[in-house]
Amino acid sequence: MLSELRAVLGDRLDTSPDALEIVRSDRSGYVSAGAPLGIVHAESVEDVQATLRWAHAHRVPVVTRGAGTGLAGAATAGPGEIVLSTARMTRIHEINDVDLLAVIEPGIINADLNAVLAEHGLWFAPDPASRAISTVGGNIATNAGGLLCAKYGVTREAVLALDVVLADGSLISMGHRSVKGVTGLDLTALMVGSEGLLGVIVGATVRLRRAVPGPVHTIAAYFPSVRDAAEASVAIGRAGLTPAIMELLDATCLATVHAHLGRPTPPLGQSQLVLRTDGPDAREAAEAALGILRAHGATAELAATEREGEDLLIVRRAMHPALETLGYPLIEDVSVPRSKLAEMFDAIAAVSERFDIPIPTLSHAGDGNLHPNLIVDGPEVPERVWEAAHALFQACLELGGTLSGEHGIGVLKQRWLAEELGETQHELQKRIKLAFDPLNILNPGKVFARS
Amino acid sequence: MLSELRAVLGDRLDTSPDALEIVRSDRSGYVSAGAPLGIVHAESVEDVQATLRWAHAHRVPVVTRGAGTGLAGAATAGPGEIVLSTARMTRIHEINDVDLLAVIEPGIINADLNAVLAEHGLWFAPDPASRAISTVGGNIATNAGGLLCAKYGVTREAVLALDVVLADGSLISMGHRSVKGVTGLDLTALMVGSEGLLGVIVGATVRLRRAVPGPVHTIAAYFPSVRDAAEASVAIGRAGLTPAIMELLDATCLATVHAHLGRPTPPLGQSQLVLRTDGPDAREAAEAALGILRAHGATAELAATEREGEDLLIVRRAMHPALETLGYPLIEDVSVPRSKLAEMFDAIAAVSERFDIPIPTLSHAGDGNLHPNLIVDGPEVPERVWEAAHALFQACLELGGTLSGEHGIGVLKQRWLAEELGETQHELQKRIKLAFDPLNILNPGKVFARS
Known part of the structure; x- marks a missing residue:
């Protein structure tokens, strides 16, 4: 064969x-x-x-x-x-600085695309932590999130049109080169985040932004507890500020990544919130944020230089390898409404204690997405750990959240999918999958459990 | 029965x-x-x-x-x-100024929702010209556009979650209260713009923005030709400016609306571009725009007061009733990549001449959406006018555009749908419709022609 x-x-x-x-x-x-x-x-x-x-x-x-x-x-x-x-399909067919779009193949690495775009003063906003190693096609197939979503949106908002090969090998083009377009059902949006179930993305017209002019300002704020940090992040939003980046590291994350990078050990229990402001009011916004953070009990400083600011984000971006020094991290990905961030941290602490599993947690605090890392001994995840994950998901759903903010369902979360969607929607989603792929040859057994 | x-x-x-x-x-x-x-x-x-x-x-x-x-x-x-x-379902269940969302029923009028939100310093960004009379449910069902889309996005970007009654009467909840969420297929995005084919929207969780602080600045610029106005609008974008609003009225539109409102007759052939800037750099952006417009041959002035600026937009918003004084306007809705705006105006002029039909045209120039109004004698549209519309659509598709930017397909454009989608995608879209509605009882004969 x-x-x-x-x-x-x-x-x-x-x-x-x-x-x-x-x-x-x-x-x-x-x-x-x-x-x-x-x-x-x-x-x-x-x-x-x-x-x-x-x-x-x-x-x-x-x-x-x-x-x-x-x-x-x-x-x-x-x-x-x-x-x-599709990793070898890395061509950039067009960069258009008037229509603010690029036509690309799916295999190009996010950071490689952005390096080329930067020469034109342009920018593809989706910014998953994996951007140096992940493809744009993969970003689209998972509706990748990242650090900038509260201000600059998720991947879905950055995809204008797609060329897709369907299960039988036929090629279709969906979407538009124009900003607006409502011709028929929005299959482009449906393809984004569909995890390989519906078709194979072989080309994408992605929306670009002009590079945001002017300096950025970065703040590191340290709090005696993660709850204080979470509440301060909510206060930032409530004050009408929208930082480009607002990342929260709990005490275990902060201590672990500092150890991994050979930096000084932070005081016991200290959590970190890193904010970056950009755009025409970046300086005023950073100063307003500083005041709010200090009023919430933080020791907070504005990075003196952009290089110092970048250095703070290096800490955040080194989180994944740092956590691997603790054991095998099962990275969860719950997302809650911003106002529930502190409550979700409470719930994580309760699950950690109840199941006796360390769960260092970081969060894209600007958008309410949390990554609790359940630390286990190896890739064979014991049933007790899945039970702890289940308890996390239930707490998250009770807070009005969702069990995946940006990583998707894949194989690891399918046992909880129907619980969130409800049985009727779960069945509807499977029918839509079959409308694209009647023989069910595209990634069967992913997202939806094999029946 | x-x-x-x-x-x-x-x-x-x-x-x-x-x-x-x-x-x-x-x-x-x-x-x-x-x-x-x-x-x-x-x-x-x-x-x-x-x-x-x-x-x-x-x-x-x-x-x-x-x-x-x-x-x-x-x-x-x-x-x-x-x-x-669903026009009587007008309740607002929740306004949440931390999570920046509102939970509403579908029948509430866009402007009524925004009046309530304004009291909280909040704002639902979708801004169709019909906002004073159209429902938010209708805005969602058509993925309504409007004047602000280049800067603030289309309706799809403002919908977080939907409650939908399916064809058999079952109720499902799709989407998330959180900013991010990738749990299964993105049915929420698919519902937006689905024109009543897939289900009945009975509740929506919409994304809000904080009211943009500070004054806005409005510019009226007058050009000797519509082509000059179109090229100036492209130059504005190329300079890195993103006005909140950038509306173009061709000479017939401008003269007609001025006559309708009892304002002075503009010089023959004069077209108008109205721009509004907002946000922290509104003043600097307006001054930069003025320079660009004048360099492109415009007579352009910054409105001295916000009231004078509002007055300029009254002209734009009075366009629809004004055109009815010319005859019966068949309002088309093509959308092209911004860089093709001047070429699309050329194409419209050629079609107008070839078919001897007046086609006054206005455009959301910031996003490339044009409304050519084919003026006919009455609501019975003669075949010659449909042929002219067909010629417009072909020109638009050749420029990389789409035959509907924001109004949708409904009954009026279904004969051209397959031409844009291609037969394979057209059939796929129909299969998706049947996955939601196997008996085809929801709005049959709309979007997809009766077979």
Whole structure:
């Protein structure tokens, strides 16, 4: 069966054991039951179409994959499946500084695209913490969030149009090059965050912004408790300030990342809130924020230079590797309305105590997204830890939140999906999946549990 | 059959001939073939569910309707259909100034919601020209645009969560109260702009913004030709300026609205660009814009007072009634990438000449959306006018545009839908409709032509 595909793709079909081993997992730590059949390294739309025509004819499940940096297991592949990698499709077809858009292939790395755009004074705003290693196609397929969403939106707001290869190999173009467009159902928005279930993104027209002019100002604020830090972040919003970035590290996160980077040990229990303001009122906003933070009990300083400000964000961006020094972090991704941030931190503390599991937590405090990291011994997650995760999700739903703010469902969260959606919506979503993919060959068993 | 429904709804089921006559049309001028069976004036979610359960059992087509201000005929009803009006569902359940959201019923008028929000220093950004008379539910069902979209986004970006009654009467909740959320497929985004095909919106959690502080500045610029005005608007964007509003009136529009309002007749051929800047750098941006406009040959002045600035926008907002003095305006709604604005004006002029039809045109120049108004004698649109519209759409598609920027497809544009989507996507969209509504009772014959 594979020989047919090899006849078309030649050495772009990879069946080397080392490569197959890698695609069994992603950054979530999940490892599939075994190696897939092969990996197609697509270099063109035609390669993608040929692969899907073959897979459709033989009913072979297809797992689309970019850089494999997902945190929910959506791009992992197992026995009998074929991996369709778009990582080699990295071309930029157009950068348009009047229409503020770029036409790109899906495999380009977010940071690489932004490096090119910066030469034009332009910027693709989606800013997942993985931006140096994740593809834009993957950002779109997961509706990636990141640090800037409260002010600059999530990935969905930055996607104007998509070229998509459907399960049977046909190619369609959805969306618009224009700012506005309401011609039929908004399939572009539906594709964003669809985790490989509906089609394969082979091209994207993404919305750009002009680089925000002027200096940015960065503040580090230290609080005696994480609750104080959370409440201060709410007060910042209530005062009408919208920092570009507002990141919260609880005491364990802060101590761990300082140790990892060889920086001084912070005082016991100290939490950190890092804010960045930008735009024409960046300075005034930073000074107003300083006043609010201090009134909430913080020791807070404005970074003296932009370099010092960048340095503060290096701490935040080093969080993931730092946490791995504690054990194996199962990174959760709950999101609550901003006003419930302090209550969610309380709930996390209660779960940590009840299940006796360390749960260092960081948060995109500007938008209410929290990453509780359940620290376990290895990638085999014991049932007790899943029970703790379940308790976290329930607390989050009770606070009006959602069980995934930006990582998606993949394989790791599917057992809780129906609980949040309700059975009727869960069934509706599965029918929509089948409207795109009647044979269910696109990433089956992801998001929706195998029935 | 209706007696069953009356037993449940009492006088909330309206079968008076005058009422039935009204719902045969909307603001598009389209009039259906005859009166529908009745109108349900739903006052609660239960009323909507009861109506759909009844309609589902008897396979009666249901046309959901808000204020009936649509411009494409999507909310018009004909023989054998039942109208489900949500216009009486006007409650505001919650206004939350920390989480920046409101929980509302669909029938509330956009301007009424904003009047209440203004007391809290808050604001629902979607700003269709119909905001004084259109419902928020209708704004959502059409993904309404308006004047502020280049800076503040379209309606989709302002919808966090929806309560939706499905075709069989079941109620589901989709979306999130949090800023971020990627739990399953993004059905909330899919519902926005779905023109009554997929379900009935009975509740919405909408995203609010804080009122933008500080004064706004408004500029009126006059150009000897519409092409100059269009090119100046592009230069504004290229200079990195993003006015909150940038509206272009061609010479016929300007002369007509001035006559309608009893203002002085502008010089022959003169077009107008009105810009408004807001936010912390409003004054600097306005002064920079003035310089650019004058360099492009405009006579341009900054309004001396906010009142004078408001007065300039009154001219713009009076456009629709003013055009009715010329005849019956078939309002088109093409949208092109901003860089193609001048070329689209050229194309409109060519079509006007070729078909000998006056086509006064206004444009949301900041986002590339144009409203060419094909002036005809009455609501019976002659085939020659449709041919002219067809020529406009083709020119628009050739420029990378779309045939509807903000009004939708409804009945008036469905004959061109497949041309833009392509046959494969057109069929896919119909399958998605059936995944929501297997019996095809929700607004059949709208968007997708009856097959």
